[in-house]
Amino acid sequence: MRVLGIETSCDETGVALYDTAQGLLADALFSQIDLHATYGGVVPELASRDHIRKLIPLIREVMAKANLTLSDLDGIAYTAGPGLIGALLVGATLGRSLASGLNIPSLAVHHMEGHLLAPMLETPAPDFPFIALLVSGGHTQLVQVEGVGQYTLLGESVDDAAGEAFDKAAKMMQLGYPGGPKLAALATQGTQGRFRFPRPMTDRPGLDFSFSGLKTHTLTTLKQLETEGRLDEQARADVAFAFQDAVVDTLVIKCKRALKQTGLKRLVIAGGVSANVQLRERLAEVMSGLQGEVFYPRPAYCTDNGAMIAHIGALRMAAGEHDSNELSALRPRWP
Ligand code: KG4
Numbered sequence: 001m002r003v004l005g006i007e008t009s010c011d012e013t014g015v016a017l018y019d020t021a022q023g024l025l026a027d028a029l030f031s032q033i034d035l036h037a038t039y040g041g042v043v044p045e046l047a048s049r050d051h052i053r054k055l056i057p058l059i060r061e062v063m064a065k066a067n068l069t070l071s072d073l074d075g076i077a078y079t080a081g082p083g084l085i086g087a088l089l090v091g092a093t094l095g096r097s098l099a100s101g102l103n104i105p106s107l108a109v110h111h112m113e114g115h116l117l118a119p120m121l122e123t124p125a126p127d128f129p130f131i132a133l134l135v136s137g138g139h140t141q142l143v144q145v146e147g148v149g150q151y152t153l154l155g156e157s158v159d160d161a162a163g164e165a166f167d168k169a170a171k172m173m174q175l176g177y178p179g180g181p182k183l184a185a186l187a188t189q190g191t192q193g194r195f196r197f198p199r200p201m202t203d204r205p206g207l208d209f210s211f212s213g214l215k216t217h218t219l220t221t222l223k224q225l226e227t228e229g230r231l232d233e234q235a236r237a238d239v240a241f242a243f244q245d246a247v248v249d250t251l252v253i254k255c256k257r258a259l260k261q262t263g264l265k266r267l268v269i270a271g272g273v274s275a276n277v278q279l280r281e282r283l284a285e286v287m288s289g290l291q292g293e294v295f296y297p298r299p300a301y302c303t304d305n306g307a308m309i310a311h312i313g314a315l316r317m318a319a320g321e322h323d324s325n326e327l328s329a330l331r332p333r334w335p
């Protein structure tokens with residue numbers, strides 16, 4: 001089964017081709033980061049318009065890279081949610097129309113399921129079952145994964161997602177958009193131990209997270225340093241270090257807890273924040289101590305991309321799933 005995948009849920013236009021027998025055949029991505037940077041965040045209407053501009057050229061690029069034509073496709077999968085309604089509409093409309101014109105099935109895909117199984121695009125791929133830590137700009141979740149579609153939510157953030165907290169802290173430090181990678185870069189210049197931020201919700205049982213308090217803590221620390229006239233470059237780097245250390249430590253503590261609770265020894269991390277080097281290093285350490293294994297996608301498949309959508313689409317369509325003929329609604333909020 002050869003499936004074209006389309007991702008347009010936020011600020012990246014992603015297209016890819018996945019073949020259930022041969023794996024990933026080709027992919028292409030256009031990031032809108034420069035477009036939104038001047039506004040300090042994603043402007044939904046600009047995102048939709050840019051997806052309209054880029055989607056067809058990217059589909060052409062992917063088909064050419066794989067040396068295939070549209071008539072070689074067996075199905076088309078597109079992200080139907082969660083995401084920005086206007087942005088989702090672009091990928092869904094084109095995906096469904098194209099499938100209809102080619103007389104092949106289409107399939108609505110859940111964006112987070114794409115992230116969740118993205119580590120399976122790598123070699124070696126993780127075997128089922130495993131614990132997944134999904135950390136993106138909109139989600140922080142611990143999921144027990146038994147197979148495709150067999151997911152148990154073990155815990156999640158009760159307020160901000162980890163990536164969202166990174167972005168907000170970075171904004172307070174005027175680091176620009178998207179803040180996560182910029183804050184992580186600044187943290188490499190920071191000194192360990194100058195500030196210690198709290199590890200929220202780690203002093204009680206359970207696998208839920210809360211990151212909004214860390215934001216307030218960051219703001220208070222920055223304001224105090226400023227009042228005392230001590231907010232120089234080193235102090236900013238030290239704050240970035242303490243912030244990242246607290247987020248990473250909190251995530252690591254909860255991962256260890258989830259592994260212990262389920263008795264599993266395989267951990268997968270996915271979503272934009274899984275590109276964080278500090279998080280990867282800490283989890284690699286923990287898993288080697290537990291004689292377990294940790295898997296993550298290459299950086300380009302940590303953040304939004306078409307490959308993860310083509311992958312899920314192909315797995316599910318090969319199992320017989322496809323859209324009904326009725327025009328299904330998009331799901332900007334899809335649990
Ligand atoms: O998965 P993703 O591309 O989009 C969503 O579905 O949300 O994740 C984007 C998030 C942003 O919050 C971004 O700041 C964060 O991932 N991020 C990082 C890093 N790279 C991306 N956060 C911390 N360190 C990084 N290296």
Ligand code: ZN
Nearest residue numbers: 115136303304
């Ligand atoms: Zn995403």
